[in-house]
Amino acid sequence: MSPVYTLDARTATDHFPGIGRYVVNLARAMAPLLAPEERLFLLRDPTRSSPWDLSALAGERVRVVDVPLSPFSLRQQWAVPRLLGRLGADLYHSPYYLMPYRPGVPTVLTVHDLIPLLFPRQSTFQARLLFRWTTARALRAARHIVAVSEATRRDLTRHFHVPGDRVSVIPEAPDPAFYPRSPAEVEAVRRQYGLPDSFVLYVGSNKPHKNLTRLVEAWARSMEYGTRNTLVIAGVWDPRYPQPRLLAERLGLQTVRWLGPVPEADLPALYSAATLFVFPSLYEGFGLPVLEAMACGVPVVCSNTSSLPEVAGDAALLADPTDTGALAAAIVDLLGDRARREGMREKGLQQAARFSWGWTAVATLGLYRRIVGQAVC
Structure with missing residues (x-):
């Protein structure tokens, strides 16, 4: 046969x-x-x-x-x-x-x-x-x-x-293309998109279940806690859901960058350039961006809902995506603790390698x- x-x-x-x-x-x-x-x-x-x-x-x-x-x-x-x-x-x-x-x-x-x-x-x-x-x-x-x-x-x-x-x-x-990129590749993508030396990254769409409005609210609260950083939002933008961007404008947030869609070839270096990756989605069937970020050596803050806990394991800092205070605290805590970020980076690489x-x-x-x-x- x-x-x-x-x-x-x-x-x-x-x-x-x-x-x-x-x-x-x-x-x-x-x-x-x-x-x-x-x-x-x-x-x-x-x-x-x-x-x-x-x-x-x-x-x-x-x-x-x-x-x-x-x-x-x-x-x-x-x-x-x-x-x-x-x-x-x-x-x-x-x-x-x-x-x-x-x-x-x-x-x-x-x-x-x-x-x-x-x-x-x-x-x-x-x-x-x-x-x-x-x-x-x-x-x-x-x-x-x-x-x-x-x-x-x-x-x-x-x-x-x-x-x-x-x-x-x-x-x-994660696709095999996702791995920590060289300093030269990171610097090239940083120059290409005009990114600062340190930034927090989100990759995904702006559909409502992605929870970007709460991410913007959490980012505003993190700035009240003393965060001096930039939030970079990359991904396809659906004009039917302008609320996150309108909220950022209403709050006068100058530290939020909207990159729009990023070519697949640029994503590994973009992840590698980030100080922290944040993924506050309310629901994911799998949540591949979390593993992509981990595979590139970026510490991760993500939701404690749907498939994300099983995908992230103990290698991410989990937060309630409906609680903007908890999300802001998780971002601030990791940004302020270099040693913890390094430990999560190593855990993330190990977790991504399991898939x-x-x-x-x-x-x-x-x-x-x-x-x-x-x-x-």
Whole structure:
């Protein structure tokens, strides 16, 4: 038997930066683990712009198959199952809930988070209804489900009553590009963005669950406690949620910098340049920026909610994200204690090293093999 696994990489586009990174890193790490008789087909949408070159992953056991269909396309419901039949696929793995709901082969579904249900104010009633319906369809179609954290697994049980034996927790990991950068690289990114020698960094979007308004409030309180530093906020800015920036302007905070989106290539050096990384999110399915910062040798303050405690372990200073006083105190405490920051830096490097795409690929490929019923030695 020559098992054929199909990983849907149509989300490896500019529109899905997080899920795209997941798919590409998983495929890259899985390729060298395949047995001689195993094949991995990557479905790619060639009509969409992508920061990743999936063709570079092609080889003797990995093939890239072009499928000019977006995950939002209704036509995928019959076109993708037909393609899986032509490819002789034994298994289909979707990293996204918008997928063919009758794929015709055993299916693995990765669930990253359930944000539309947990934060209903971020979407319309119709959008929430559609998310619940399509997610329920995807869960029913899946033979097995991968949750990226225990927190996500609990959310699946709570909101969709998914039995525990149908879910495996297989975490994500920081990209190998995230490691402490050289002084020259750090200085170059500091000059490029006009950053001071010492600053506190946040990387992420400004969506409401990211809790930036409270971060701005906490930063204002930290200045009352004597902080003389700069808060740098980097990430894609959604104009629907201007409240954090408006609050900073109203409070007259001159020490908040808004960088906007930063190219992936600049992120490791940007993390490495920071004195402290702060991540006050109310909810994360996994919370990858915390591990990225740790992997770059930056001490971390983050929320004590959702998946963040399991991701950060004892290597971060945890704070209640709804308590701006506690968040401000955590920032001030670490900024004022160089020895503690150094200790957390070392702990963070060790914690980040516990997560690897190699391990994630081993666990995922093992799941494929169990489902297909092929024991490969």
